[in-house]
Amino acid sequence: MRITGAVLERTGSPAPFATSRPFTVGPLDLDEPRAGEVLVRIEAAGVCHSDLSVVDGNRVRPTPMLLGHEAAGVVEALGETPGEAVHGSPDDLRVGDRVVLTFLPRCGTCPECATDGRLPCRVGSAANTQGALVGGGTRLHRDGQDVHHHLGVSAFATHAVVSRTSVVRVDHDVPPDVAALLGCAVLTGGGAVVNAGRPRTGDTVAVVGLGGVGMAALLVAVALGHEVVGIDTRPDKLAAARRLGASVAVEPDDLGATGVLAPVVVEAAGSARAFETALAATAPGGTTVTVGLPAPAARASVSPLTLTTEARTVVGSYLGSAVPERDIPRYVDLWRAGRLPLEALVSSRIALTDLDLAMDRLAAGGELRQLITFDERTTP
Ligand SMILES: [Zn+2]
Ligand SMILES: [Zn+2]
Numbered sequence: 607m608r609i610t611g612a613v614l615e616r617t618g619s620p621a622p623f624a625t626s627r628p629f630t631v632g633p634l635d636l637d638e639p640r641a642g643e644v645l646v647r648i649e650a651a652g653v654c655h656s657d658l659s660v661v662d663g664n665r666v667r668p669t670p671m672l673l674g675h676e677a678a679g680v681v682e683a684l685g686e687t688p689g690e691a692v693h694g695s696p697d698d699l700r701v702g703d704r705v706v707l708t709f710l711p712r713c714g715t716c717p718e719c720a721t722d723g724r725l726p727c728r729v730g731s732a733a734n735t736q737g738a739l740v741g742g743g744t745r746l747h748r749d750g751q752d753v754h755h756h757l758g759v760s761a762f763a764t765h766a767v768v769s770r771t772s773v774v775r776v777d778h779d780v781p782p783d784v785a786a787l788l789g790c791a792v793l794t795g796g797g798a799v800v801n802a803g804r805p806r807t808g809d810t811v812a813v814v815g816l817g818g819v820g821m822a823a824l825l826v827a828v829a830l831g832h833e834v835v836g837i838d839t840r841p842d843k844l845a846a847a848r849r850l851g852a853s854v855a856v857e858p859d860d861l862g863a864t865g866v867l868a869p870v871v872v873e874a875a876g877s878a879r880a881f882e883t884a885l886a887a888t889a890p891g892g893t894t895v896t897v898g899l900p901a902p903a904a905r906a907s908v909s910p911l912t913l914t915t916e917a918r919t920v921v922g923s924y925l926g927s928a929v930p931e932r933d934i935p936r937y938v939d940l941w942r943a944g945r946l947p948l949e950a951l952v953s954s955r956i957a958l959t960d961l962d963l964a965m966d967r968l969a970a971g972g973e974l975r976q977l978i979t980f981d982e983r984t985t986p
Contacts, residue, residue: 609636611746611763612958613670613753618663623965628661631958634672634753637745639685639767646705646768649782651761652676653956653964653976654790655817655876656709656899660756661965664901668737671754672746673961674978675709677761678776678785704780705773706789708930709757711740712771723801723929730771734758740769759789762958764980774934783977784941784948787822789930791951791975792937795822795874797926798897801933803870805832812836812868814858814884815875815898816843818975821951823872823897825850826937829945835866837883838875840971850950858883867892874898878906890916897923951975 612629619628639645651674659665660673681703699705711730718725733740737754745767746753746760758772776785795818805811811827812835813820820838827834828851836847836855844855856864861883869892873884876898885908888894912918926933940946953974956964964976 607636607765608633609763609765610634610958611672611760612674612961613748614661614673616669617660617666619661621662621966621969623661623962627962629961631961634763635747636765636767637747639683639745640741641686642770643685643739643741643767644681644699644705644770644773645683646679646707646766646773647682648677648679648761648764648766648980650678650786650980651978652786652790652818653961653968653978655819655968656790657756658965658968659899662969667756668754670748670751671737671756672760672763673756674762675707675757675759676786676790677707677759677766678704678782678789679707679766680704682765699770699773699775703775704778704782704785705775706785706930706934707759707761707766707768707773708789708793709734709759709772710925710928710930711758711769712929713740714771723797723927723932726925730758739767740771762961762978774930776934776938780938780941782979783952786977787948787951787975788934788937791818791822792826792948793928793930793933794897794926795819795872796826796937797928797933798872798874798895798923799823799827799870800830800936801927802895802897802921802923803872803893805830805870807831809870810835810866810868812866812871812884812887814838814871814873814880814887816840816847817874817971818951819897820872820874821846821850821974822948823874824852825946825948825950826940828852829940835868835887837861837887842972846974850947861887869893871895872897876900878904881906885920888918890918893919893921895921895923897926952977955979
């Protein structure tokens with residue numbers, strides 16, 4: 607079928623992207639879903655820092671690639687029922703179901719899938735690295751040329767074909783905006799708290815770096831009844847953190863003066879400096895969770911002595927140590943109970959054609975989630 611999508615033509619374009627224009631919005635051909643795959647009409651898609659990392663070349667991916675990995679939509683068609691050769695969970699999906707698209711297809715049978723979310727699926731990761739679906743190859747073409755998938759999703763488009771293992775069904779009372787955010791920001795940020803930090807009742811949770819992922823971590827910690835400390839260099843982010851329930855919100859340089867030390871600290875900024883700030887904010891006996899993705903060459907300064915004498919734990923949480931099928935229903939329950947106001951993460955609404963500029967705004971640091979919304983009028 608013909609779809610409309612935003613294709614990233616090359617990585618490493620210079621900023622500002624509004625000038626270098628790395629995206630082309632236009633028609634593509636999308637194959638039918640194969641066995642174990644699903645055709646989804648995209649309703650909402652978030653712009654995440656991991657998209658920017660591909661645009662600016664920090665994460666090298668094959669191009670041309672149709673970006674976008676945080677999204678929700680409605681199932682329009684199902685491929686054949688998965689057989690032995692296709693990785694799939696019990697097929698309870700129906701046409702018309704609303705689904706969260708996730709960037710972590712899980713085969714369920716590899717050694718990594720047996721780590722309870724600590725490691726991402728070997729099969730899914732290999733497909734993601736190749737820009738392919740776990741079923742092999744691409745379903746996206748333009749002028750006869752293959753276009754790569756982004757993290758098995760490619761949601762900056764009117765429609766997507768994805769593996770059954772890349773979607774989690776949610777009830778229709780979960781609106782598309784909320785469902786989309788569950789797919790990356792909440793899965794990653796919430797998972798850093800719940801799966802990796804594992805705070806005990808009454809523990810204070812601190813979050814360093816209040817972008818989409820960090821703010822989602824903050825919201826989940828507040829929802830679970832923890833006192834939360836927000837740490838960021840931007841006053842507007844600190845004000846937002848206070849609005850969303852942080853009892854303390856400070857710049858890193860002011861942290862020492864507050865005397866705050868938290869048993870669980872999440873680093874979600876993706877820089878060595880933020881990691882050092884997170885260590886400094888962690889109480890003796892506490893856990894520092896790092897979920898940010900710094901540049902590969904980044905190095906931080908750590909005192910091994912304090913790790914020993916203060917019995918500290920440092921946990922790397924890749925993608926929130928998430929198991930989407932297990933974790934997403936928990937966040938939905940919290941949202942439905944009125945305890946997780948994810949709508950507050952949407953900082954602006956944009957169209958596909960705004961993506962170049964959206965990347966500049968994301969790089970500038972002022973945005974939580976810019977959301978692309980689709981409706982029948984945009985469907986060719
Ligand atoms: Zn993301
Ligand atoms: Zn696996």
